[in-house]
Amino acid sequence: MIMQTLTDPLSILSRLLFQPVPVDDSGDEVVLAIERAAGRWPVLQPALEGAAELVSAGGVYETPAGASELALVRFPVGWAFRAVSPSPTGLACTCDGWPPPVYAGPGDGLYCADILAYLLALYLERPFSALPYAPDELWQVTQEELRLQMTRATFNQWLLGSAVVPGASTPFSLTVVVRNRYAQEWLTHRLDPVISRTLTNVAGYRVQVRFVVS
Ligand SMILES: [Zn+2]
Structure with a gap:
């Protein structure tokens, strides 16, 4: 702190x-x-x-x-x-x-x-508690939730293999690397509402996410 x-x-x-x-x-x-x-x-x-x-x-x-x-x-x-x-x-x-x-x-x-x-x-100089999820854990749990909300084809096409970039992420703001530019576009412009809502539900507070291509 x-x-x-x-x-x-x-x-x-x-x-x-x-x-x-x-x-x-x-x-x-x-x-x-x-x-x-x-x-x-x-x-x-x-x-x-x-x-x-x-x-x-x-x-x-x-x-x-x-x-x-x-x-x-x-x-x-x-x-x-x-x-x-x-x-x-x-x-x-x-x-x-x-x-x-x-x-x-x-x-x-x-x-x-x-x-x-x-x-x-x-x-009282009490130490603050750590948030329940580190960025990579937060994304892992969110992906499991998203898997249940999408068809297998949609999930596999856009989210399979995605991963948090540790150095560019905090529990409030995730940077997620995805497989290609099409996935980046689709996730950013089409799937962002469902992803943001799911992330926020999992975390219990508002989380921002940004998709990048490696
Ligand atoms: Zn209050």
Whole structure:
């Protein structure tokens, strides 16, 4: 994960929210941090409790370097990912609960459980979790799904033998080498909707794909 410094705006924001742990306090650091924040901003209590659960369960996931998202957040089993990103005024989230109906907390006061989980993980210096699939695994699983959605002839003609280019791919953006220029054209212009939809279903977040010829 990206190392935070004391002057990093997000590190400052996390400290404003959760405040330094008092020296004489003992107990669970997650509980202490959310109690202090909820004491100052009672309206954030439900979102803070959700954030505490997410952080305790390892639900804050690392995004690749250079991604516009700061982190992906979800409960490890069953939930879809939400993306936490910088916004013009602070942080934004892709969940239904953002923007919240009331302003509360430091900065722009627009906090959902996911944003609070991201800031809590930063504040407590908890390591982020790795995304479930590396780029090549993501493409492998997606191809198995696509195989079920297409005729064998279509799959074999356009996708058989395709492979992720590791150096040019991240879990957010795949570069896939295909057998020839016809396959590249067809996949890019005809099959892109079904491929993008399947990739996003498998990953749990939006994934871009680009087809190239070796
Ligand atoms: Zn959210």
